[in-house]
Amino acid sequence: MRALISVTDKSNLKFLVKGLSDLGCEIISTGGTLKAIKEAGVEAVSVENVTNFKEILGGRVKTLSPYIHGGILYRRDNPQDVETIKNEKISPIDIVVVNLYDFSGALETKDKAKIIENIDIGGPTLIRAAAKNYKDVLVVTDVCDYERLIEKLKTDSVDESFRAELATKAFSLTSYYDSLIARYFKEETGKETGYLNLGFEKAEDLRYGENPTQKAALYKDKFINSYLSNPEIIHGKKMSFNNYNDLNVAVELAAELGKNTAVALKHATPCAVSKQDNLLDSYLKAYEADSLSIFGGILALNGEVDEKLAEECSKIFLEIIAAKDFTKGALEILTKKKNIRLVKVDFDLKKADMDIKYLNGAVLCQEKDQAEDEFSPVTNKLPTEKETEDLKFAMKVVKHVKSNAVVVVKDKTTIGIGGGETSRIWALENIKNHYDKSFDGGVLASDAFFPFDDCVKLAGQMGLTSIIQPGGSLRDEDSIKKCNELGISMVFSKNRHFKH
Structure with missing residues (x-):
């Protein structure tokens, strides 16, 4: 031998x-x-x-x-x-x-x-x-x-x-x-060859996939150094398939909106987002925006978690808190909860530029949605400076909500998120019917154009004062006309943001 x-x-x-x-x-x-x-x-x-x-x-x-x-x-x-x-x-x-x-x-x-x-x-x-x-x-x-x-x-x-x-x-x-x-x-x-050669190395086997009957594993991409390339799990049980999938959305949105952003997320869909002058206020505003859905969800905090913030977060059950860092005092508070997962993430890393979906026997590959939106007013009334800030904030949030997606924002805090509907008006109706609050003075973002003026009519009934949407419908003039009648300002972004 x-x-x-x-x-x-x-x-x-x-x-x-x-x-x-x-x-x-x-x-x-x-x-x-x-x-x-x-x-x-x-x-x-x-x-x-x-x-x-x-x-x-x-x-x-x-x-x-x-x-x-x-x-x-x-x-x-x-x-x-x-x-x-x-x-x-x-x-x-x-x-x-x-x-x-x-x-x-x-x-x-x-x-x-x-x-x-x-x-x-x-x-x-x-x-x-x-x-x-x-x-x-x-x-x-x-x-x-x-x-x-x-x-x-x-x-x-x-x-x-x-x-x-x-x-x-x-x-x-x-x-x-x-x-x-x-x-x-x-x-x-920078040349394409007609073949998709990726190569992923297994990082860990997961307990199961989306459901207990499905096997699952996590693989890493050696060529990408992004938010979840090397997360540091400092407390809690192993991450699951759903945990990683949800965390990816929450962290990407918190990173896009910048420092002091708080993102609460459930089932891969943001339920509340806020960006204030400090992280504690951002969290409190996000919690108030949807105190029901945040329970048992994931929280991405773009900044350091201190003792005061940790005390507030510990009052409810959260699956994961992902943050740039945690103070020693914050860890002493949060680690008392056995099941919560605490994850350190670098929000300053570059977002991955590729999106892949595996189909039955085929693979779809596309660039990430990173196009810069325009900001073109189309109505007689122009948005105020404050409305402009909220409109831009809302449009970034709506990119991360399943289509058909609409988001209502006030003071850089979501006060209504609707998505995953087969009709855009239904998504907006869900916001009106499910959120027990006043929408007066809020602004509305839509991930795609309005084919009719029904969303504008409902926005007027809700007390919304400004709208941002891509434009491009054959009936854009109907929506513009209705905005002018209702005294609502409207801006075209010129970019659609479908997320399927």
Whole structure:
């Protein structure tokens, strides 16, 4: 039995080589791995002694040889292959243990020369060759499999199922590795290729998905450093699928609105949003805006949580509080609640620019909705300075509400959020009927144009004084005319903000 070992990650290498050596396995190795094996007190043969050719091009070429790949790829049950190997004096290689150059780590250095040199050539070639011939060759790419390998060899329990499992891991690794390289060149050139090469690495298995019957996991994108790339969960039980999904919306909105913003969210939909001069006032205003829906929801706070704010937050049940930071006193208060999750998030990071939706057998990929809105008054009456601030605030909030979406704002606090309806007027009617408060002096934002003037009529009945909407309907003039009749100012943003 012969094994070729060439690894960048030398974790548990001593255990592996001692175990193979004790089983009478001859070990072939290269460079730094060969040195490490000998330092572990185990004999090994240099690849050069097998290939009869020295390493060249600074190590770029060392295992690319028929004496290596012939020994891996020949089919033990194929008489012609066996005869060829015998005639060419090529010895079998039965085990290939390889992990790859740290291309992912090189990416973090931003050093182009280092990145290119960390594109592994020989490693993936060895892995793919061994995995292709998995029925005859064991291919090991995961350090976690070393103990299983040795145990199965000792007990003579290596079967085709185990071999296929290792091959699956091997092809998965090379596929992921190549996707990182393809992604790097796409980022560098800005060119599309007709293929979507992403590559995600599993961060954790989740308890379940949206429902207990659904399996779920969290994967990370090495090319994106955004709000949820490295959240610090400092207290509470593990995050669930729904927790992460909800947190993503809440944090993105809080980041877009800026420092001192409080976002309360339930089921991926904002239920209350406020931005005041300090975070405590923002939270209190958001709580007052919808004290019912916030219960059991998620709270994103763009700033530091102090003792006073923590005291207020602790008065109700919240699934998650995400903030830029927590003071020591705030943590002492909030960690008394066993089930609440406290998460530190960097709201200053750049928002990811890609949105992906997996369909049944197809994938939709689009840019994030980041277009700058215009602000074009279209009515006789112009919005006041205060209304202008509220209109812009409302339009940012409405981007994060499911279509058809309308949001009512007063003093940079939502006083009504309606979305997910098949008719825009129903969404506005829901606000009027479900929120027990006065809307006088509030402003209205809509994620898409008004096809009729019904929303304007209802806005007038509610006491709303200004409206922002994209415009672009064939019947825009009907809405403009009705606004002029009711003394409501209206502004066109020229951008639709559907969210499905």
